[in-house]
Amino acid sequence: MIIATSGHIDHGKTLLVKALTGIDTDRLPEEKNRGISIDLGYAYHKLDDEKVLGFVDVPGHEKFVRNMLAGVTGIDYALLVIAADDGPMPQTEEHLSILDLLGVSKGAVAITKIDRVEPKRIDEVIKLTEILLDGTSLEGAEIFPVSAISRLGLNELWTHLKDLEMGFDNDRRKGNFRLAIDRRFTVPGAGLVVTGNVFSGKVQIGDKLTLSPAGTEARVRGIHAQNFNADIGEFGQRCALNITGPDLQKVTIHRGDWLLDEKLHAPTRRFDTRIKLLKSELRSLKHWTPVHLHIGTIDVNARVALLGGKEISPGNSGYVQMVLDKPISTLHGDCLILRDQSARRTIAGGKVIDPFAPTRGRSKPERLATIAALEVGKPEASITSLLKTSSEDINLSKFTLNRNMKIEDTIKLCSNIEIVVSEVEKEHWGFNINRWKSYSENILKILERRHREKPDEPGLAENNLRLGLSPKPSLPLFNAIISLLAADNKILVANKKLRLPGHQARFSAQDKKLWFQIRQHMEEEFRKPLSLHELAIIIGIAANKLIAFMRRAAGLGFVIQVARNRYLLPEAVKELATIVEDLAIEDNITPAEFRNQSKIGRNMAIEILEFFDKSGLTKRDGNSRKLIKPAKEIFGS
Secondary structure, X not given: OEEEEEXXXXXXXXXXXXXXXXXXXXXXXXXXXXXXXXXOXXXXXXXXXXXXXXXXXXXXXXXXXXXXXXXXXXXXXXXXXXXXXXXXXXXXXXXXXXXXXXXXXXXXXXXXXXXXXXXHHHHHHHHHHHHHHOOOOOOOOEEEEOOOOOOXXXXXXXXXXHHHHHOOOOHHHXXXXXXXXXXXXXXXXXXXXXXXXXXXXXXXXXXXXXXXXXXXXXXXXXEEEOOEEEOEEEOOOEEEEEEEXXXXXXXXXXXXXXXXXXXXXXXXXXXXXXXXXXXXXXXXXXXXEEEEEEEOOEEEEEEEEEOOOOEEOOOOEEEEEEEEEEEEOOOOOOEEXXXXXXXXXXXXXXXXXXXXXXXXXXXXXXXXXXXXXXXXXOHHHHHHHHHHHOOOOEEHHHHHHHXXXXXXXHHHHXXXXXXXXXXXXXXXXXXXXXXXXXXXXXXXXXXXXXXXXXXXXXXXXXXXXXXXXXXXXXXXXXXXXXXXXHHOOOOEEEOOEEEOOOOOOOOOHHHHHHHHHHHHHHHHHOOOOOEHHHHHHHHOOOHHHHHHHHHHHHHOOOOEEEEOOEEEOHHHHHHHHHHHHHHHHHOOEOXXXXXHHHOOOHHHHHHHHHHHHHHOOEEEEOOEXXXXXXXXXXXXO
């Protein structure tokens, strides 16, 4: 559990942490000389093999609020420190305001330096503190009078914090690795080192990570966690990572960058959030107000785009879209603080809701409903809310990324929800079950009506069928339904056309007679497509008439054109595609291997493979090919 000590300058935060842990968090020479904390200080106390109390001592001087913001945006518990002799001071109020804006509701207050004052003064400061906490996220928090010098009251405070840690659990332990970089430097003999707080997950020596938002690859060579060499760095720890990579350079790494699992690399220049404007602000927040945005360790210029209403009045909150001057990495739940354009005062704060915010339609009612559903804390409840309030399909892959989860965990929690989960184009989607059923039934009805009205047609083009549905379904929803209907043999897919299993397009009597002859010859050769000129001579028909007929036959789905003036039966194409799939299991597909397995000539093998490339089954890579999609997905049943 990470505890942030915050409060006014010289109220004893650093001394209190040292009294509790034995560690002096003032480590910079300038801090020692001036007697104040400038940068973040860290101290850790191990309770058992798994439980560790981590303290972030944030600077209290008003000039160092930027560092203070970096310290409190990843915490689990706040310890507000107020000196008994001074009582609440300006930075006490600003730090409390920041904690309130970030929604930090778990915390306590330490009244320090009680050895310097009379008991009456302690009671006065406690009453002033209770008044200060009223109406904030820390209202009703426990107050502990203590002295770091005489150690009076420390046992009670320590027992309180220890009991909290022993019962503490956090979902961020289960997420993918994220470290917010606050420093980078080189160490002779070791190389490049970055330091920061681990916001989630864990990392091991040898792991491959991504520097975000740049997207540079990095590998972990060494880990220094909580001031000791370690094999693993994990959530809640202060870590220094020795990293290497072909494109890594010290000058390209900045404070505010993230070192994270490659799956989480998704930079954004806009995100949706709910922000609360401080009561102390004299003016309402207007649309497109310029601000300084703080998330993690970054400070970036941004604009506030209001998503409903013309302003946010002091003390109130509202949905906004943050539009940034440069891309950053952020995820759902990341705490943020806004300071005014001159960065002199804190004005608002909140938490990230959706880093994948759209550029258009951001203020439409349906989008606001989606934001409200995404704001719901628990993932399962959020997905349930999305299904009820949003007309959009749920991109579960993006939802999983946004929540820093694993896709298998997302799919597992969906088993408790009335939702259809399907994989489309390597992304997992969730669909409203009623909408799914309605579209599925309508697709079958449309095909049945089409076959009845136009029995000579082989089927209906996929896109025409989708456009014929009202309202028009999203492409992921339509493709997912078609895939399942085909898998259940309720529809057949061939040449991008759909038909019911019982439907067979009809030839004229004359065409039937010709087709009988052609099919016999095609079945005899099967995998070897005859040229139409050869076939015309065999049958005794003019070449131009045969070409016109085969085009009609292809339109009806009886044959598939695989090369110029060469056709195969659909069954033959499926068999050849199966050979390609089998070869791809072992290795990439080469023309020689395909020729040997298919028993067709080299030139014909190359033509067939080129046909598979155009169809999207394979992709050429030098002199070999890779399988891109399953044959069933391309050619249907």
